[in-house]
Amino acid sequence: MVYVSRKEHFNAAHKLYNPAWTDEKNKEVFGPCANTNWHGHNFELITTVKGIPDAETGFVVDLKALSHIIKEKIVDRLDHKNLNLDVDFLEGKMASCEILVIEIWKILAPEIKAITPQGELYSLKLYETPRNFVEYFGEA
Amino acid sequence: MVYVSRKEHFNAAHKLYNPAWTDEKNKEVFGPCANTNWHGHNFELITTVKGIPDAETGFVVDLKALSHIIKEKIVDRLDHKNLNLDVDFLEGKMASCEILVIEIWKILAPEIKAITPQGELYSLKLYETPRNFVEYFGEA
Amino acid sequence: MVYVSRKEHFNAAHKLYNPAWTDEKNKEVFGPCANTNWHGHNFELITTVKGIPDAETGFVVDLKALSHIIKEKIVDRLDHKNLNLDVDFLEGKMASCEILVIEIWKILAPEIKAITPQGELYSLKLYETPRNFVEYFGEA
Amino acid sequence: MVYVSRKEHFNAAHKLYNPAWTDEKNKEVFGPCANTNWHGHNFELITTVKGIPDAETGFVVDLKALSHIIKEKIVDRLDHKNLNLDVDFLEGKMASCEILVIEIWKILAPEIKAITPQGELYSLKLYETPRNFVEYFGEA
């Protein structure tokens, strides 16, 4: 069982904002992250697939195919976008890293299953900045 | 003559957009960087001061004082902000890194002169991403 | 269940030295790390909290609050200090990274519990250099 | 129980190539990674040992001894080498990262056991590039 990882990046705007709250409460809870006119980040996403290396290729998963799927299904929908306004799969959800990583998992897990018979998605690690990041293992 | 540098960071939203152009022309020239609803970056700013080290302190410039001025005059006005909408010193200007670094120079150069009798601002290096960055030496 | 991490840093001096041993034995076992007059590092500390994201904020833990507690309880007591001489919670202990990370856990675990009802400290990762680091999960 | 890590590096050439296949099939499956005349990488290897810190030294494992063994048993056999042609322990095997990390484990696990009575090899993380990497925990 080997764990294979691929790192991709996207640049996006967002704000932390609960629409059920007043602006004042949003500023109080989220501070500068609630700035009305948005702010943004260079996000880095590390996708880790675990599985048994294939005897003929030595691969758990073809990294070119994995990279292609992450770009098509995730990066193209997030890069140079506003996470609160432009992303269908985040509609009606908080644009925090915790929520984002869970929603990315829902999309990527079946896609990865489809390209690697012997592997499966193991974890997603999402860096908002080099000092703030989240990781998700699909646990309820 | 020694060159002393301090790196600070800020997270901001922006878009590349020339208001004299149609939306179509903006998309054509700037591509995804013109996304209507903004995108964003983790910016890194390296400020370099050159001068003769002071005989008593061994300092060209007190890095605590330099860091304080960069934060007060630049980072506090850019961090968690929208470069096109929230920053007074960028009003009416393109929010490209090239223009931003020139405007930061105009603010920082006299401030740095004021805190270091034997030094002066030498260069500003601004990273938009680890792969895209600009540098300015105050040259016309 | 999402794992949220915050990285903080501190610069400190230390030496590896067992007071029960002669200087010769210390030099023999610890080599240059036992240098009488100390040496030092830029330490990086990654604190990871695991928990269920809160429905209203999207947060497992407020990273501003987490950062504040790490700074107040750990960084302010270690930064620009001598780990062998200046740190009350290391008194009578080896100033190795292994011991340091266990002692930091004892302090941070209850503090983090207090600021996040739905989360708890999951791991501490301490870099002494980019090539030498330790991780602790609170296991006995 | 503390996890102690040491990062080492080596520069090597390789290609992905299954000798049971035609050149055409190799190019089709492995793409540019099958380039006849090889390509190469700066590999980074992180070795993690878990164990109880020793009461007298504060060490799970002496990092100087660990580094020495990794260099002698692994780095000296891979650095400035061709993974397909020059490495005895890869003979007849695919030179993919997945296979390489498993073969390194077989060599390092008993060596590490021999230098640390209270510790054992926990994981190996091998970076082929900063964006592609694998991890192995000795799982069948």
Place this chain on the structure above:
Amino acid sequence: MVYVSRKEHFNAAHKLYNPAWTDEKNKEVFGPCANTNWHGHNFELITTVKGIPDAETGFVVDLKALSHIIKEKIVDRLDHKNLNLDVDFLEGKMASCEILVIEIWKILAPEIKAITPQGELYSLKLYETPRNFVEYFGEA
């Protein structure tokens, strides 16, 4: 005058080898870098263009166009290649970083002039490893 930089990467094999010398002399002068069966690196190339920002775009050079040219003219000819065997513009030349960076300059300088009326190639910085790198400013 602003200096704008773009970082690209490629993975290649090479060896240091002077065909006018015996194998023994090559090993003596170049050490492990002369390994008969090659070794390799993850190379990083930083291309810096200097010029006056355009009034309408705020650009010295369109980074998408710059990146496209570097990829088409340089990266596609070096990535996943053997610098000694596969690269036409290095034929009959030493595959050292010093020579490589000069040959890249000859190709890129006119290409960059063609895409930016107000700018020109200022420098090329080529990392062989994070610890070994060269820079070239077109000086004879």
Place this chain on the structure above:
Amino acid sequence: MVYVSRKEHFNAAHKLYNPAWTDEKNKEVFGPCANTNWHGHNFELITTVKGIPDAETGFVVDLKALSHIIKEKIVDRLDHKNLNLDVDFLEGKMASCEILVIEIWKILAPEIKAITPQGELYSLKLYETPRNFVEYFGEA
């Protein structure tokens, strides 16, 4: 003319302290950097040599020879040392980065001249932390 660089590192303790001043004045001017019992850093030193590549080797300077001299003349005298107490060439001098980089230049410049007929020391860049660093070009 090509500029060739080599990065080396050392871990050292120091404090900023002017012995002509009272402890109070030292704390006032240098803040936590004056901590009586020292603090420390992972220093990184980048040595840049400029020159014409040799026709037979393709080298401005043999990086193995350059690395050997930096280690023998500088790193071995600074690594795991106290810059204020253990380093003969800093005796009676402020242990600031500005002063340290000038003193390193005095030692390295003639040593580098001796190993490369066609090159000479061009600059020294010394990182105290990833955010604080100095550069020196031998200018009076």
